[in-house]
Amino acid sequence: VEYYLDNIQRKQHLNAFLEVWADEARQQADAVDAKLAAGTAGKLAGMVIGLKDVLAYKGHTLQSSSHILDGFKSLFTGTAVQRLLDEDAILIGRQNCDEFAMGASNESSYFGPVRNDLDHERVSGGSSGGSAVAVQADMCLASIGSDTGGSVRQPAAFCGIVGLKPTYSRVSRYGLVAYASSFDQIGPLTCSVDDAALLLEVMAGPDEFDATVSHEPVPAYSRQLEPQAHYRVGYIRDTLERPGLAPDIKQAVETTIEQLRGQGHVVDAVDFPYLDYMVPTYYILTTAEASSNLGRFDGVKYGYRADDATDLESLYKKSRSQGFGQEVQRRILLGTFVLSADYYDAYYTKAQRVRRLIKEQTDELLRQYDFLILPTAPTTAFRIGENTKDALSMYLADIFTVQASLAGVPAISVPAGHDQQGLPIGLQIMGGAFREADLLAFAKHLT
Ligand code: GLN
Numbered sequence: 482v483e484y485y486l487d488n489i490q491r492k493q494h495l496n497a498f499l500e501v502w503a504d505e506a507r508q509q510a511d512a513v514d515a516k517l518a519a520g521t522a523g524k525l526a527g528m529v530i531g532l533k534d535v536l537a538y539k540g541h542t543l544q545s546s547s548h549i550l551d552g553f554k555s556l557f558t559g560t561a562v563q564r565l566l567d568e569d570a571i572l573i574g575r576q577n578c579d580e581f582a583m584g585a586s587n588e589s590s591y592f593g594p595v596r597n598d599l600d601h602e603r604v605s606g607g608s609s610g611g612s613a614v615a616v617q618a619d620m621c622l623a624s625i626g627s628d629t630g631g632s633v634r635q636p637a638a639f640c641g642i643v644g645l646k647p648t649y650s651r652v653s654r655y656g657l658v659a660y661a662s663s664f665d666q667i668g669p670l671t672c673s674v675d676d677a678a679l680l681l682e683v684m685a686g687p688d689e690f691d692a693t694v695s696h697e698p699v700p701a702y703s704r705q706l707e708p709q710a711h712y713r714v715g716y717i718r719d720t721l722e723r724p725g726l727a728p729d730i731k732q733a734v735e736t737t738i739e740q741l742r743g744q745g746h747v748v749d750a751v752d753f754p755y756l757d758y759m760v761p762t763y764y765i766l767t768t769a770e771a772s773s774n775l776g777r778f779d780g781v782k783y784g785y786r787a788d789d790a791t792d793l794e795s796l797y798k799k800s801r802s803q804g805f806g807q808e809v810q811r812r813i814l815l816g817t818f819v820l821s822a823d824y825y826d827a828y829y830t831k832a833q834r835v836r837r838l839i840k841e842q843t844d845e846l847l848r849q850y851d852f853l854i855l856p857t858a859p860t861t862a863f864r865i866g867e868n869t870k871d872a873l874s875m876y877l878a879d880i881f882t883v884q885a886s887l888a889g890v891p892a893i894s895v896p897a898g899h900d901q902q903g904l905p906i907g908l909q910i911m912g913g914a915f916r917e918a919d920l921l922a923f924a925k926h927l928t
Contacts, residue, residue: 482510485529485573489620495596497611497620499534500542501574509571516569523568524683528676530565531576531621533612536667537656538562538572545658546590547580549804550784559656560691561625561667561684568683573621577611580806581775582632582660584608585875586868589808594865597639599904603862606636612670613640623680624670629660630763631857631882633668634894638857638907641896643928644670645677645921648914649889650695652681653688659774661767662693664886674895674925678702681917697915705918708926714741715850718750720881725859729900734856737897737908737927751846751853755839756880762839763883764876765819765832772816778804811872836887843888847913852923855881857894857907885911893924 486503506529516522532538535545537555544550558566566572579589587595587610595605598618605614609626613636616624626633628646637644645668652667659665669680679702686699716738721731738748780786780800787799805813819828846853859878868875885892890911897908908927912920 482506482529482571482573485619485621488618489574492598492618492620494601495598495614495618496577496593497595497605497614497618498531498574499544499546499577499592499611502541502572506571506573513569513571524679525565525568525570527569527571528623529571529573529621531574531612531615531624532562532572533578533609533624533626534575535578535582535627535658536562536625537658542575543658544784545581546578546592547805547809548591548785549778549800553784557656560653560688562656564683565625565680576609576615576624578626579608579610579632580809581658581771582608582627582629583771583808583812585631585635585878586863587611587636588865588869589806591806596865597862599641600862602864603904604639604865606639606858606862608632608636609670610636613637613642613644616640616642616670616672622672623676625680626668626670627657627660628666628668628886629664629767630886631879633670634882634892634907634909635858635879637670637894639862639905641905642670642672643674643677643893643895643924644668645681645893646885646891647681647685647917648695648891650693651891651915651917652684653691653694655688655690661770662774663770664767674893674921674928675703675706677893678706678921695915700918702918702921706922706925708922710745712741712746712852712923713850714746714748715751715846715853716748716855717753717756717853719753719756720855723859723880725877726856727860727900730856730859730861730906733897733906734854734908737854749850751850753842753846755835755842758835759839759883759887760877760880762832762835763879763887764815765828766836768812768816769820769829770816772813772820775805775809775813780804808872839884840888843884843890844914847890847911851912851919853911855909855911857881857909861900861902861904861906881909890914891917891920893920895924895928
């Protein structure tokens, strides 16, 4: 704990942590020491973990990096976080992220961008940017983030670490601030696949507080990491032919393909005609869900309240206008538009149908192949400010991560070397629903 506290102190300029729970972490460490001596310590004894600022932890500030939740403290601890504590993890602090997890660069945070430790002028990725940089810069052993359309995997790729999005419903969402409820999943950001497996094993499983959570048994992922001798792997031909794909990233995926073939695995190029529909479908559905989920922040029940309101309606309007940042407002407007009576069928209903099609075709590919491999992101970490002018280009950069989110299947980003500037490249592996054990074993084989 002292080691990490010291690093957090020395690396404050990265802006990864919004709050550090130094005294509590020390007390937890003492309690774990006593349990270790008594032989009663849990599976995560000694693991020092940070939490993205979207996870409820009783008595602690929870703000989703938004002004609108100023001063809000959580009244309960969410299921995933409680399970970490029950296995004697030590929680060291609350991590910066994009406001309400909306973003891919951590630049929409009310508290400012997180800086990549490899190059301070570059972004961390997002939305779990603080969580990724905290692991990258050795400020904690692991972080817990959330992934709606790539928010664990993409910052993991930008920071050269491992990021896992589990199957939708594998981990309870109780105590996770909702962005788009039919996509959101809690997932770990770690230095190794082993740590990701162990954390998933602890967090996953049935929970009476989340009606959507799966009742599939939870395997002991961390003890099933032996790879098989023969895998069938697919890659979508078009993913490697996208115009915006950086040549070094394409090269890294091709190198992996050659290596796998050399080891005797089957690797086939496959066709998937819906690549161009992924991002529009994702943004129609997630903004719709977000506009509904964020309706609860009205200046009355939580956090920030405008002090210049004259009546109830102006209280709502002013609190929301002043409390939400630009990106969140843009998404509420988009979501409200696609749900409006005149446009509902043209956008929302149609996007739901396209989602179903993408899910069915992705599931079909994942019956034919054990895994699909693809880049995590089209570029490595870009410069702070470089993409903030153009929201659309930022959205389009989610092209590779949203497929697993639309289909609800698990996906992991693992480090796959560096580009010519020395920036980390992420390789993404997608697996069949609830086949995290296979996914993790294969990911470990590749790292
Ligand atoms: N960049 C994507 C978005 O802004 C993903 C965010 C996320 O997974 N929370 O919606």
